[in-house]
Amino acid sequence: MSVHETVKKVTTHVLFEMKVRGEKIAMLTAYDYSMAKILDRAGIDILLVGDSASNVMAGHHTTLPITLNEMIWHASSVVRAMQRALVVVDLPFGTYQGNSIEALSSAIRIMKETGAGAVKLEGGAEIRESVERILSAGIPVMGHLGLTPQSINKFGTYVVRATEESEANKLMEDARLLEKIGCFSIVLEKIPASLAKKVSAEVHIPIIGIGAGPHVDGQVLVTHDMLGITQDFSPRFLRRYHNLYDEISTAVKSYISDVRRLDFPNEKEQY
Ligand code: KIV
Numbered sequence: 019m020s021v022h023e024t025v026k027k028v029t030t031h032v033l034f035e036m037k038v039r040g041e042k043i044a045m046l047t048a049y050d051y052s053m054a055k056i057l058d059r060a061g062i063d064i065l066l067v068g069d070s071a072s073n074v075m076a077g078h079h080t081t082l083p084i085t086l087n088e089m090i091w092h093a094s095s096v097v098r099a100m101q102r103a104l105v106v107v108d109l110p111f112g113t114y115q116g117n118s119i120e121a122l123s124s125a126i127r128i129m130k131e132t133g134a135g136a137v138k139l140e141g142g143a144e145i146r147e148s149v150e151r152i153l154s155a156g157i158p159v160m161g162h163l164g165l166t167p168q169s170i171n172k173f174g175t176y177v178v179r180a181t182e183e184s185e186a187n188k189l190m191e192d193a194r195l196l197e198k199i200g201c202f203s204i205v206l207e208k209i210p211a212s213l214a215k216k217v218s219a220e221v222h223i224p225i226i227g228i229g230a231g232p233h234v235d236g237q238v239l240v241t242h243d244m245l246g247i248t249q250d251f252s253p254r255f256l257r258r259y260h261n262l263y264d265e266i267s268t269a270v271k272s273y274i275s276d277v278r279r280l281d282f283p284n285e286k287e288q289y
């Protein structure tokens with residue numbers, strides 16, 4: 019029987035086993051209790067409390083404004099729903115770059131106040147000290163390379179990354195480094211499929227792709243995008259499994275109409 023069918027609780031070790039056996043890892047984002055419960059019971063392996071909450075939940079244009087306290091609020095709501103999935107929480111912008119002591123205290127707050135299983139940080143060699151300090155406290159770290167949305171002001175655009183040889187080489191080196199210092203997994207966002215394939219073949223920790231092609235160890239999408247709740251974001255890599263925006267809108271219009279024509283509540287819906 020496959021690993022994902024037998025485990026009661028997904029751990030970093032389980033993910034490693036899945037990579038060794040060639041079993042693909044399924045990861046989605048979650049920011050609240052009710053959605054997290056549906057995703058967990060459906061059998062998702064990893065739930066990422068992504069700083070994409072800044073866009074999806076709070077309506078900001080970038081992931082930069084979300085605070086550590088807000089991430090902790092989202093993450094503790096998600097953890098309360100958890101039975102099986104591993105919960106990974108993004109360290110938000112400004113809580114780990116350039117100061118490894120602050121990075122450790124941010125990661126400790128997340129672990130202590132939410133009960134999550136791991137944290138995720140964007141970047142490679144430039145955040146090495148922060149990653150090492152967090153790891154030294156026994157906190158599992160997932161890396162994130164390629165398109166790193168917290169650096170949007172440096173790059174100025176969300177186009178595909180690492181198409182040039184020099185950037186591809188740096189990404190490869192960063193992936194090797196993150197593995198060497200002890201990260202348990204890496205997200206690769208929006209890079210050529212051929213490069214993601216190379217990284218996945220060379221490093222021994224699970225590589226999770228988003229817009230990184232099929233030759234990686236798992237996939238992640240933003241739940242609100244793949245369910246079609248958000249409509250204004252349609253990159254090539256996104257497969258929409260539903261059109262919940264329209265479904266919810268239709269249901270709400272029916273409700274409004276029922277209220278207006280005194281059809282709701284009816285005889286059976288009152289005391
Ligand atoms: O914040 C997020 O949702 C992410 C995923 C896109 C990987 O980092």
